[in-house]
Amino acid sequence: MSTALLPAVEITTAAHPTHAVIWLHGLGADGHDFEPVVDELDPSVLPPTRFVFPHAPVRPVTINGGYRMRAWYDLVTSDFSRRREDPAGVHESAQQLTALIAHENERGIADERIVLAGFSQGGAVALHTALRHPRRLAGVLALSTYLPLPDTLAAEAAPANKDLPIFMAHGHGDTVIPYDFAERSARLLQDAGYPLAWHPYFTEHSLCLEEIRDVEAWLAQVLGG
Numbered sequence: 001m002s003t004a005l006l007p008a009v010e011i012t013t014a015a016h017p018t019h020a021v022i023w024l025h026g027l028g029a030d031g032h033d034f035e036p037v038v039d040e041l042d043p044s045v046l047p048p049t050r051f052v053f054p055h056a057p058v059r060p061v062t063i064n065g066g067y068r069m070r071a072w073y074d075l076v077t078s079d080f081s082r083r084r085e086d087p088a089g090v091h092e093s094a095q096q097l098t099a100l101i102a103h104e105n106e107r108g109i110a111d112e113r114i115v116l117a118g119f120s121q122g123g124a125v126a127l128h129t130a131l132r133h134p135r136r137l138a139g140v141l142a143l144s145t146y147l148p149l150p151d152t153l154a155a156e157a158a159p160a161n162k163d164l165p166i167f168m169a170h171g172h173g174d175t176v177i178p179y180d181f182a183e184r185s186a187r188l189l190q191d192a193g194y195p196l197a198w199h200p201y202f203t204e205h206s207l208c209l210e211e212i213r214d215v216e217a218w219l220a221q222v223l224g225g
Contacts, residue, residue, distance in 0.1 A: 005103055006054040006096050007031070011038045014048035019113040019138070019223045020104045022052045022097065024122025026144075028069045031055040034119065040212050045220040050109070054100060056122075059089070072121045073148075080181050085124065085148045094129040101133070115222060117141035120177065120205065124148045127185075130164060131194075132156050139165040139222035141215065144205055146177055147185035153192070166196040167218045169211055171203035 009031040025033040031053035038051050056070040063075045063084075073089025097116065104114055115138045118126035123145030130140035131153060145168075147153070166189065170182040179200070186198045197218075201211050 005099055006057075008052050008054040008100070009035060010053070011035065011051045012048065013038070013041075013043040013046055013051075017048045017050035018109065019047045019049045019115075020052060020109045021049060021115045021117055021141075021219070021223075022054070022100050022104070022126075023141075024054065024072065024093075024097070024116075024118035024125055025056065025070070026118075026120030026122055027061065027071050027075070030070050037207070037212060037215075040209075041216045041219070045216065047223055049219075049223065050104070050107075052100060052104070054096075056093070057096075072125045075121075080178060083149075087149060090125065090128055090148050093125045094132070097125060097129045098133070101137075111135040111137055113138055113223070115139045115141060115219065117143070118145065119143045119207075120145055127166075130166075131161055132158050133161055134158050136160045137164060139167065139218070141218070142166060142168045143207065143211070143215075144170055144174060144177060144182070145185075146182045147188060150185070150188055157192075162193065163195055165218075165222050166194055167199065167215065168196055169199040169201060169214070171201050171205060171208070173202065173204040176205040 056072045059071050060066040060068050061071050063078050072093040074086035075084050116126040116130045123142040127142045128148050168186050189196045
């Protein structure tokens with residue numbers, strides 16, 4: 001893995017941010033994809049916050065015929081009854097996300113004031129990383145996604161984040177990641193004792209306005225706005 005920090009788009013809600021949200025995009029997108037969400041949030045309910053939107057590396061993706069695109073890991077099959085994600089890619093992206101957390105630490109923002117967030121593939125990496133991170137985080141925002149490598153979680157889960165607040169949302173009409181598949185991930189985490197809040201919406205593989213309002217309220221809660 002490259003030791004270079006991933007390039008990222010950064011937006012701050014106020015001068016001298018005291019908190020951070022590191023938000024990972026989905027397959028084939030880039031860090032600009034969720035920039036507009038910040039404009040939809042009410043900065044008055046949040047502490048001064050830096051939103052960091054990193055760009056995933058470009059890599060070949062098997063289910064897309066090996067076409068090279070921005071991806072957090074390779075998807076080796078479209079069959080949801082089998083393991084779809086490449087473990088090496090998940091681990092590499094988790095290390096890159098951990099490096100971004102360390103970069104925020106260097107800028108004066110402690111782990112407990114950092115939320116990991118992501119959509120689709122990005123949400124999978126955010127979940128994977130947050131549950132294994134050795135120091136307490138503020139929370140994890142997992143949108144239109146699922147838990148990757150679930151069979152390794154019990155052995156790798158970090159005690160510091162066993163009570164980590166998790167906001168997990170999914171659209172009933174999602175044809176990219178089926179609703180039932182994502183819901184199974186949510187139930188697995190709830191059965192493991194994580195305080196996960198499950199938010200279903202009547203939308204497809206995207207965010208809706210109701211969801212953005214709920215995200216805003218949750219961020220205000222976990223960041224102490």
